[in-house]
């Protein structure tokens with residue numbers, strides 16, 4: 001009797017903590033969208049990930065270090081690191097997402113993914129060096145911010161949305177339909193690849 005009562009109490013605690021986490025996560029989504037005016041930490045689709053890994057393996061097999069610019073909970077960063085063997089830095093400016101990403105990295109043994117809590121554009125503008133590949137899944141209306149940091153990468157690959165004012169080296173159809181961006185419309189699942197665009 002006492003034993004099952006104790007388990008019941010543990011269950012209630014776990015449920016309570018889970019509810020608090022969901023509440024904070026929802027608040028972060030609202031804060032991200034309404035206050036920061038950026039797309040919330042929503043992970044990209046499996047089709048994007050498959051197409052991205054195929055693209056990197058085919059055209060950039062020697063790439064060693066990449067950055068996920070706006071990494072959310074790190075799904076894309078972990079998948080690309082696993083699929084290509086690259087070391088990936090995931091930069092994210094939302095605290096709960098960074099925290100969840102670090103826990104998931106630990107639980108999945110993603111030792112080649114490192115999360116950085118920072119504004120990605122500020123961090124990269126001040127970074128003195130060049131990465132092999134930058135990946136950005138930021139949503140419509142955000143990619144203009146990539147312009148000033150293009151020189152920090154040999155290759156930049158954006159998901160769904162082009163970088164205004166730049167001509168992509170390749171456009172890849174990632175299949176699987178489109179992403180519906182709330183209030184903005186539907187964008188086909190595509191990758192836009194920019195080689196040496198900041199030089």
Ligand SMILES: C[S@@+](CC[C@H](N)C(=O)[O-])C[C@H]1O[C@@H](n2cnc3c(N)ncnc32)[C@H](O)[C@@H]1O
Pocket residue numbers: 032038039040041042043044068069070071072073074075076077091092093094097118119120121137138139
């Ligand atoms: C659509 S999500 C993509 C998440 C991740 N790349 C994936 O596909 O799994 C976009 C992410 O970019 C982050 N973000 C937007 N602007 C940012 C900035 N200036 N610095 C860091 N992260 C940013 C958002 O908080 C969000 O988590």
